[in-house]
């Protein structure tokens with residue numbers, strides 16, 4: 001009899017909550033990872049994130065080999081893979097970490113039911129956040145919908161225990177002793193190897209000056225840790241602990257923004273596709289396909305917008321300040337439904353996180369939590385003056401900037417501003 005630890009978005013062996021609990025149980029542990037066709041079938045064949053996951057899986061297998069064990073890797077839909085696994089192994093328990101997105105919740109609810117019917121225990125743990133769904137609530141036990149009071153409580157609750165690592169390694173002797181298992185190739189799963197460069201885990205050097213530098217897109221002032229948080233190749237407890245040690249309160253609060261949006265998505269799953277403030281779904285979007293294409297390709301004639309979109313297209317990442325500007329530009333200047341932009345970012349961002357992406361887009365469009373009021377429309381020129389005054393970022397991504405070859409503005413700022421105010425007002429009054 002064995003127990004299984006199921007990896008999903010927690011691809012690390014160290015400081016992993018469910019893995020730690022599994023290894024302390026009574027049975028030897030076989031780790032498993034499923035390349036989930038329900039997710040993969042919707043992705044482009046050159047999606048770089050699949051290469052990242054694949055390389056991480058290879059690393060995990062190597063470390064497990066060194067410890068006399070291995071990772072069972074399957075390709076398919078969890079609902080068909082699991083019955084197969086139970087035929088191959090005599091399984092008493094399955095351990096895994098909580099996952100808060102709508103698809104993951106449905107998958108795990110079905111899994112719990114299926115395993116129960118097979119008399120197998122399904123044990124789940126908090127791992128990807130410091131505080132989850134119901135831990136930070138208002139006095140009346142309802143969720144916060146505004147960040148500042150949420151963060152006040154989040155911060156007050158933070159203690160040594162919240163950031164304490166799970167000493168997983170100490171218990172590796174409880175991994176199942178097993179011969180090497182096969183690994184399906186990326187090609188067999190229909191994916192190409194991506195040549196994109198993945199950011200390394202090197203955040204510590206950024207923490208001291210983060211508050212000063214984080215808003216300037218030409219400066220590499222942020223940590224690029226998002227991809228690692230997305231797939232759990234670093235532990236959030238370690239990051240929070242290091243933020244506290246470095247006295248980097250602004251960065252710590254950014255980590256809490258991530259949890260805030262995850263908590264919102266948990267309590268308000270409709271906000272993944274509908275406006276959080278429902279009256280915003282009455283807005284009459286223009287949804288001009290040609291303008292959307294120009295925005296996607298970075299050809300709007302607004303240099304800061306174009307630089308951001310080209311950065312995203314080339315490296316799978318965009319600076320936060322510019323994410324705000326490009327999102328505002330699409331939803332307000334072009335009056336294109338924020339869902340179109342959200343979907344484009346979801347395909348392109350290596351650090352794509354449904355909760356933060358939806359949260360960021362709804363913030364920019366005005367329909368979200370704690371959003372800027374609808375009548376505040378970012379002025380791209382002023383944003384450039386403040387955050388890229390020497391056009392360093394713009395010149396890096398838009399080499400033809402300042403030449404005749406550069407596109408004419410797709411819409412005039414003053415006109416666009418008046419138009420959006422009128423359309424939003426009509427919908428919201």
Ligand code: FAD
Pocket residue numbers: 214222223224225226227229254255257258259261318319320321323324327345349351352353354356357358360361364
């Ligand atoms: P750092 O500035 O070094 O911050 C460290 C970590 O804190 C980030 O990796 C992230 O996990 C978290 N974080 C920082 N800022 C935010 C924020 N405003 N909201 C939530 N978490 C935050 N972030 C994502 O992780 N995935 C997304 O898909 C995503 N989409 C966005 C879309 C829009 C329109 C906007 C305005 C913001 C979006 N963000 C998203 C938030 C933010 O832009 C990114 O987290 C950040 O730019 C990632 O770069 P970094 O890792 O260098 O972050």
